[in-house]
Amino acid sequence: MLSQCLRLWRRQGGCTPNGGRDMVEDYEIQEMIHRDVYVGDKHVGVVVGERFHPRDEFVRSLRLKVEDDIASEFMRKPADLAPLAKELVHSIRPDGGIKLSKSMRELQRRWRNTVRIEEDLYAPDELLDRAVLDNDGMDIGNVISLIKIKRTYKGLLIKPHFMIRARHGLPDTIAVPCGQLARTTSRLDEVILKCTFSRLMTLPSYVKLNDEGYEEE
CATH class of the missing domain: 2.30.30.240 (PRC-barrel domain)
Structure with missing residues (x-):
């Protein structure tokens, strides 16, 4: 089953820099699917889901369909799907997109710390x-x-x-x-x-x- 909701992210200090309240805490994962993801004004990709596991410690990442130009620029070898750590989610933009709290360099660093399976990238917590x-x-x-x-x-x-x-x-x-x-x-x-x-x-x-x-x- 899908993990409970983004309220858990805030309790773990993942929604805002200080772990404070944020509008994103009110969104369940079902409501996050198909939302665009941005770093600043750069469109990174679209949320397509997350891992199915009953324990939240094994569901710390969303699955992200990455834009082709982003994958080409920020991955060693382009991948269609990649993990997006929930702790990087900052807030929901006025246009409904997801705003991340870190830079593209941080995303790039995390994507390098993954396992490639069938041309997609998986974070350790997803395996x-x-x-x-x-x-x-x-x-x-x-x-x-x-x-x-x-x-x-x-x-x-x-x-x-x-x-x-x-x-x-x-x-x-x-x-x-x-x-x-x-x-x-x-x-x-x-x-x-x-x-x-x-x-x-x-x-x-x-x-x-x-x-x-x-x-x-």
Whole structure:
């Protein structure tokens, strides 16, 4: 289900610089969808939704359809959809658009701190606690952390289900390379792999990621 409403953003200090009252607190997420987003007078994109998860700590971002020229200028590789942190929302403009509290440089910094799946960008909070399935539909486990190497996300740290661990002789956690993530499902809150789990375990990228030291985030 969709998260409750933007009133929560204010309680977390996210709607105004001082966490004070703002007209945006009265808007539910359903009312934010299809609104234009602006940094100053620059049109950044349009809100198209958010993640489906019952716990608010895993729904800290909106999904934003980014304008082509913005994506080309402020992303390493242009993406159609990208996260918009709720804490960046400042207020509702007189024309109904969403005003952000930060500069394009801050948006650019946050977009660099994402994972690319199927040509779209995902913030860490949008991936944590997602179920991970292989391309045969086998439920492997859930994402408990992200793996960063040299300031770039390289994998998802997964806690496999007990039966999967027992069947394949796995440790308590395994690392899945970001390059093997095929797509996400919105309603079911899943990440789907490009291959079967048996195939995944034979890939050099999987073996390397699970053998070397890495930084969890």
